[in-house]
Amino acid sequence: MNIEELKDKRIAVLLSGGVDSSVVVYELASHGLHPDCFYIRIGPEEKEEWDCNSEEDMEMATAVAKRFGCKLQVVDCHQEYWSQVTRYTMEKVRSGFTPNPDVMCNRLIKFGAFDEKAGHDYDLIATGHYAQTEWIDGRKWLTTSPDPVKDQTDFLAQIEGWQLKKAIFPIGHYEKNEVREIAEREHLINARRKDSQGICFLGNIDYNEYVRRYLGEQPGDIVELETGTKIGEHSGHWFHTIGQRKGLGLSGGPWFVIKKDVEHNVLYVSHGYDPETAYKKDFKIHDLHWLTEEPTPPHHLSEASESQKPGSYIPITFKIRHTPEYHPGYLDLNAASSSDHTELTGDTATIHSLDKIHGVAPGQFCVIYDEQHHRCFGSGEITL
Numbered sequence: 001m002n003i004e005e006l007k008d009k010r011i012a013v014l015l016s017g018g019v020d021s022s023v024v025v026y027e028l029a030s031h032g033l034h035p036d037c038f039y040i041r042i043g044p045e046e047k048e049e050w051d052c053n054s055e056e057d058m059e060m061a062t063a064v065a066k067r068f069g070c071k072l073q074v075v076d077c078h079q080e081y082w083s084q085v086t087r088y089t090m091e092k093v094r095s096g097f098t099p100n101p102d103v104m105c106n107r108l109i110k111f112g113a114f115d116e117k118a119g120h121d122y123d124l125i126a127t128g129h130y131a132q133t134e135w136i137d138g139r140k141w142l143t144t145s146p147d148p149v150k151d152q153t154d155f156l157a158q159i160e161g162w163q164l165k166k167a168i169f170p171i172g173h174y175e176k177n178e179v180r181e182i183a184e185r186e187h188l189i190n191a192r193r194k195d196s197q198g199i200c201f202l203g204n205i206d207y208n209e210y211v212r213r214y215l216g217e218q219p220g221d222i223v224e225l226e227t228g229t230k231i232g233e234h235s236g237h238w239f240h241t242i243g244q245r246k247g248l249g250l251s252g253g254p255w256f257v258i259k260k261d262v263e264h265n266v267l268y269v270s271h272g273y274d275p276e277t278a279y280k281k282d283f284k285i286h287d288l289h290w291l292t293e294e295p296t297p298p299h300h301l302s303e304a305s306e307s308q309k310p311g312s313y314i315p316i317t318f319k320i321r322h323t324p325e326y327h328p329g330y331l332d333l334n335a336a337s338s339s340d341h342t343e344l345t346g347d348t349a350t351i352h353s354l355d356k357i358h359g360v361a362p363g364q365f366c367v368i369y370d371e372q373h374h375r376c377f378g379s380g381e382i383t384l
């Protein structure tokens with residue numbers, strides 16, 4: 001974090017009441033900056049158990065802001081959350097896809113609705129995400145955290161370019177244990193508080209419960225992929241995701257969900273510890289979203305003669321879910337050929353993985369990094 005750059009800027013901190021964003025306030029204040037703090041309220045549709053943490057969050061946020069002499073305001077994004085993030089989530093699961101509400105929450109709420117309501121008065125918006133930004137050749141890039149387990153660049157890989165320009169991550173250069181040490185050393189009220197879990201803002205609620213509330217149940221068959229034999233029933237294809245092993249209620253396992261036939265409401269599963277059908281090396285993505293710049297082939301490939309060129313293969317690393325590992329592979333931006341008869345919006349590309357990847361599910365975001373998994377280029381949605 002270059003403090004000099006921040007000196008004459010108006011900074012808003014998104015303060016959740018958790019330890020990470022509290023250390024953000026400490027970091028800025030310890031450099032003589034006095035940002036304004038904002039707590040975003042989402043709240044459930046009706047008053048109920050989902051909401052039980054938010055009062056405590058607010059108390060913590062109030063205490064932290066006060067301690068550092070900062071103002072705290074509450075911004076209500078309830079309406080936007082349910083009409084945008086929940087709507088996106090339910091539309092995707094109903095169509096058999098695997099959505100990621102946390103990814104959309106950053107784009108639509110934390111850097112979206114918040115900006116419209118209050119953030120527009122500020123030059124910069126600071127959050128406690130484990131991610132960094134870096135200026136390279138005059139352009140701002142999203143770069144990864146030194147803590148591979150906590151890294152959250154994958155959750156930020158759908159934000160808009162203008163949102164990235166406004167974003168700062170003042171604890172992004174730390175690992176989680178360092179953040180906790182700072183919080184303890186500075187006696188922050190929430191130093192020992194547990195990390196938030198689950199869906200962003202909905203903390204305590206179970207994902208299946210969230211989906212059941214909107215889509216209800218719709219029983220259908222579970223069929224063995226190889227034999228076509230019905231071996232069980234499910235209560236709604238939306239409660240299952242490709243690659244899933246637990247929660248199928250089948251005996252004689254392990255069983256893995258391999259594919260979904262949404263039209264006929266059938267889940268196809270394969271048996272065994274490591275069925276080949278659970279893996280893929282090549283898959284398609286669409287709606288490509290680049291944060292700073294589109295990836296380009298390295299110099300030696302772009303200069304290769306036509307006969308040597310491996311298409312427009314660009315060496316990358318990527319993730320398809322929130323895990324510490326990055327997979328090496330190639331991005332083929334020429335993949336959207338005329339033979340492509342799928343009804344896709346936006347650009348299409350193919351990912352060629354060097355490893356076999358488990359549980360590639362349509363709807364998941366494939367997040368694309370450079371070969372060193374330092375810069376995050378952006379992401380696309382897996383289509384298959």
Ligand SMILES: Nc1ncnc2c1ncn2[C@@H]1O[C@H](COP(=O)(O)OP(=O)(O)OP(=O)(O)O)[C@@H](O)[C@H]1O
Pocket residue numbers: 013014015016017018019020021022038039040041110126127128129195196200201
């Ligand atoms: N209710 C909220 N109000 C304001 N900002 C929030 C809220 N929830 C999350 N944020 C912001 O988004 C960042 C990342 O959120 P995430 O849910 O991943 O929390 P986290 O990593 O547990 O962080 P924290 O310890 O600050 O809660 C937070 O550090 C904070 O800046």
